[in-house]
Amino acid sequence: MSDGTSTTTPQAGKGASGEPQGKMEKIVSLAKRRGLVFQSSEIYGGLSSCWDYGPVGVELKRNVKDAWWREMVWSRGDVLGLDCSILMHPRVWEASGHVAGFSDPLVDCKKCKTRFRADHLGQLSCPEKPDRRPGECGGELTEARQFNLMFKTFMGPVEDAANVVFMRPETAQGMFVNFANVLDTQRRKLPFGIAQTGKSFRNEITPGNFLFRTREFEQMEMEFFVKPGEDERWYEFWKKERYDWYVRLGIKPENLRLREHEKDELAHYARGCADVEYKFPFGWSELEGIANRGDFDLRQHAEWSGKDLSYFDEDSRERYVPYVIEPAAGADRATLAFLVDAYDEDEVEGETRVVLRFHPRLAPVKAAVFPLLRKGGHPEKAQEILAKLRPHFPVQYDQAGSIGRRYRRQDEIGTPFGITVDHQTIEDGTVTLRDRDKTSQERIHESDLVAELLRRVLG
Ligand code: GAP
Numbered sequence: 001m002s003d004g005t006s007t008t009t010p011q012a013g014k015g016a017s018g019e020p021q022g023k024m025e026k027i028v029s030l031a032k033r034r035g036l037v038f039q040s041s042e043i044y045g046g047l048s049s050c051w052d053y054g055p056v057g058v059e060l061k062r063n064v065k066d067a068w069w070r071e072m073v074w075s076r077g078d079v080l081g082l083d084c085s086i087l088m089h090p091r092v093w094e095a096s097g098h099v100a101g102f103s104d105p106l107v108d109c110k111k112c113k114t115r116f117r118a119d120h121l122g123q124l125s126c127p128e129k130p131d132r133r134p135g136e137c138g139g140e141l142t143e144a145r146q147f148n149l150m151f152k153t154f155m156g157p158v159e160d161a162a163n164v165v166f167m168r169p170e171t172a173q174g175m176f177v178n179f180a181n182v183l184d185t186q187r188r189k190l191p192f193g194i195a196q197t198g199k200s201f202r203n204e205i206t207p208g209n210f211l212f213r214t215r216e217f218e219q220m221e222m223e224f225f226v227k228p229g230e231d232e233r234w235y236e237f238w239k240k241e242r243y244d245w246y247v248r249l250g251i252k253p254e255n256l257r258l259r260e261h262e263k264d265e266l267a268h269y270a271r272g273c274a275d276v277e278y279k280f281p282f283g284w285s286e287l288e289g290i291a292n293r294g295d296f297d298l299r300q301h302a303e304w305s306g307k308d309l310s311y312f313d314e315d316s317r318e319r320y321v322p323y324v325i326e327p328a329a330g331a332d333r334a335t336l337a338f339l340v341d342a343y344d345e346d347e348v349e350g351e352t353r354v355v356l357r358f359h360p361r362l363a364p365v366k367a368a369v370f371p372l373l374r375k376g377g378h379p380e381k382a383q384e385i386l387a388k389l390r391p392h393f394p395v396q397y398d399q400a401g402s403i404g405r406r407y408r409r410q411d412e413i414g415t416p417f418g419i420t421v422d423h424q425t426i427e428d429g430t431v432t433l434r435d436r437d438k439t440s441q442e443r444i445h446e447s448d449l450v451a452e453l454l455r456r457v458l459g
Helices: 020-035 055-074 090-095 118-123 172-177 179-186 230-247 296-305 331-342 378-389 403-413 422-429 447-459
Strands: 038-040 051-053 077-080 105-110 116-117 144-150 152-153 165-166 194-203 216-226 256-260 272-280 283-294 312-315 318-320 323-331 343-348 351-356 366-373 395-397 417-421 431-436 441-445
Touching: 020 038, 020 216, 020 343, 038 323, 051 055, 055 077, 055 194, 055 216, 055 230, 055 331, 077 152, 090 165, 090 172, 090 296, 165 403, 172 179, 172 194, 172 216, 172 296, 172 323, 194 272, 216 230, 230 272, 230 283, 230 323, 256 283, 283 296, 283 331, 296 312, 296 323, 312 395, 323 331, 331 343, 366 378, 366 403, 378 395, 378 417, 378 422, 378 447, 403 417, 417 447, 422 431, 431 447, 441 447
Parallel strands: 077 194, 366 395, 366 417
Antiparallel strands: 038 051, 105 116, 105 144, 152 165, 194 216, 216 323, 256 272, 272 283, 283 323, 312 318, 343 351, 417 431, 431 441
């Protein structure tokens, strides 16, 4: 794989030393084999750190984003949605501090010319001598210098400095610059939030670990505007809410932790920040950050735009600039965590089976329909049942091979329910309903299937 740059890119499923990490390697290979995730532009040799979601993966990631939206917007009365453009006025990124400060320290190896993140040297390996760290391989490293992570492009046909625009490195600024629009048009009182999901871009120096750190990724962010003085309470509230969301969707609590940032990790304006971290096969790593950003963002944009972004509180008759609590998650990172956590191997009928134990709400395919035989009216009945289920959720049909093989194929993509049509179905209209995790079966009348599956999937 080559991305045409000289930066080091740890490969998916490999650690810093290039050693295979059993579980990650298996997951990357399953993801490719079963149509969850493919290398971007694979037929051209791939583009490093860019990934394409296949027919199964796209459903998984959609379900993650939908679960987030349902939780953060639909089920609350105080959060509203937004969908901003990726390209924004360049002054937005000056006001936000990204032009001056959104950078990582970078060093070059004078011998092999590879670039490394200076603060990640302890986890990286020399591309020529993978058992050595950069700088410990005989090559001398340059002094660290700052490298801005924003991708630049030009707006319009003239490629000069006046036409430079940035690919947004976060979705958050779209919410800040629309604060007054949302407030005015939706007649809102504090506290309220604005949420959006969408692509962000960062020219990461060391992307890697599959979907974990990429240069193009999707974020799920919410800015919750509160009265100063009430920020601490809401900060605590959102930390707990966001941690609980992952657990409710099936992440094992022993693989999840909330880590409060040390004082020296905080941005100068932040009044508090905590990460929800997941125990990936490559170590505990950030899934989501929850920050108390004070009034920094609205004040900066008010100053740079010259527009008043304060709020008049009719209850207390005061005017103030709201504080912001921001839960900021990554859709791809969350998808990876749900995938890793769901991956399991167990013994069924004397064979090792690979199973993705997704929460039914996240499972890419909710049910598969199998005719037991290719005759006796089984395929026709199975197709009839499939047609009834299709309008409600993704379903698959499989009549190839033994029923055990067909179950295994569905277990590998995490389908929670298997429906088998057999001779009894033709006689009395009942089918067998197999549960992926328990591998047990029960009989249920076909006319009850839609309601029962909807209850178990959305329940
Ligand atoms: N507005 C605040 C903000 O963007 P962040 O911690 O830089 O905060 C939020 O990003 C989340 O976005 C991260 O917790 C992570 O899940 C995701 N994210 C950030 N950079 C990423 C990358 N290069 N690849 C994949 N996901 C990334």
